[in-house]
Amino acid sequence: xxxxxxxxxxxxxxxxxxxxxxxxxxxxxxxxxxxxxxxxxxxxxxxxxxxxxxxxxxxxxxxx
Numbered sequence: 001x002x003x004x005x006x007x008x009x010x011x012x013x014x015x016x017x018x019x020x021x022x023x024x025x026x027x028x029x030x031x032x033x034x035x036x037x038x039x040x041x042x043x044x045x046x047x048x049x050x051x052x053x054x055x056x057x058x059x060x061x062x063x064x
Contacts (some may be wrong), residue, residue, distance in 0.1 A: 004008035 047056065047061060051058070051061055
């Protein structure tokens, strides 16, 4: 019987470790996505500024 308890405990530990790993991966994905969104918003602001100041025409803007 003690072996069954040890096996069960190991399985439970493995399941918890797997769930933790999945959560960490989700958090890393979320952080990566948030960082990419910030980068894209900054690029959009630069392009809008360039367009409104006349440094970039609409044709060039569409190409980006």
